[in-house]
Amino acid sequence: MATIVVRDLWKSFGEKEVLRGIELSVEKGRTFVVLGASGSGKTVLLKHVIGLLKPDRGSVEVEGQEMSSLEGLALTEARQLFGMVFQGAALFDSMTVFDNVAFPLRERKRRMPFDELRGRVVESLRVVDLGEDVLDLWPAQLSGGMKKRVALARALVADPKVVLYDEPTTGLDPITTDSVDQMINQAKERRGVTSMVISHDIASAFRVADRLAVLYDGRIAAQGTPEEVRRSDDPYVRRFLALWFEKQ
């Protein structure tokens, strides 16, 4: 059963057509990776999925809800389905790690006792292999990899059905990249979440994807399992993947 269904999605900014008829679906409990070069429209696609942008044409359906037609409170409520990990982690720098991770729970369950709240925060941090020693640290005291982990813990704490990752490995060293990949796989295995990852990191994409799509110039150039995409005869996809496979 598909959790996310994108149908004929078009979006322009002024004269520039960024998305041109995107079609894809993400199965429940699976990880779907959208690969593409900078400026290919990946982030714009992701922002449509969570309703931060409205399409010019087409639709985005998540768990049966039409995200593109929701407004105001209805949209706010629909977003309770999601957790999202931003490229720069986007931790609230005026809050400690504990307050950052507790934020979605405090907002959704305002009467939750403190002990239960703390337990949920600690448990969520444990999923991303962080201990209680980080609870009182500020985002400025964390390394890039730790920020990503805390961001994922925050995304997972309220038990979302869908987790969206915006360039989760950009700017990270190979070891941290590997641990972020493991973290994405662990979130899927331990929590059963449906994940959508946008990335230009080919190695990372092939490590985490159940299915993937290559976005080029606002269109999907290839879509399928990692193996199917690897065998694609689309010239752009072959060129995009060539460098990495040569390295392998």
Place this chain on the structure above:
Amino acid sequence: MRGLKAVFEGLGDLILFAAETVAWVFRPPWRTELLLQQMAAIGVGSTFIVAVTGLFAGMVLALQGNYAMRQFGAEGYVGGFVAISLVRELGPVFTGLMVTGRSGSAITTELGTMRVSEQIDAMETMAVNAVHYLVVPRVLAATLMMPVLAVVFSGMGYLGGYLIANYVSLIPPGPFIEHTRTMLDVHDVFHGLLKALVFGSVVSLISTRQGYSASGGARGVGEATTVAVVMSSVAILVLDYVITFLAIG
């Protein structure tokens, strides 16, 4: 012509933003803790600077008032002159300008940084309306605290004026206070408080709006802060005239 169009577009955006903010004021959950935090940051945090500027403004008023009125042998009226000037005019206007410089710029910088580092987007994706969480407490706090700060300014100004009149200009305290009583009435106080209330809401709406819509990294945040301070300062002086004109014609 293009500049005029931009001004009207900006004004339209601000009115829509204000309407959205007002709509969220009346929706639960009530974020009392955030409101108190902002009241402390904007109100308590500005008290010292407002008190100092108020003290010196009152002292200057007393000197200038004595200089002007001495020519008519009316030095005794300096008390009333100082009080009316502070309560109706200088209190709300100077307080508005001080809060703009101190808190308005800080609000724009904070929200602008949150916008360009995707913290506001992150908040929205966590099913929390950012206007409700970030804008409403700041606008309410500034609107509530500006009249209080204006009272502090006027109070300290009157004290400064009294000290200068009494010890420098050698005006006896009796006429100074007596003419304050006869010249200043409750309408003057309401006039000043109304101005402070309006300035508080307008300055905070402009500052939050500029930060909320900032783009383009650190430079964009810097530009948004400059625009917020300039727009707020101009708005205070324009609205000061409008309110005064409507009140006394």
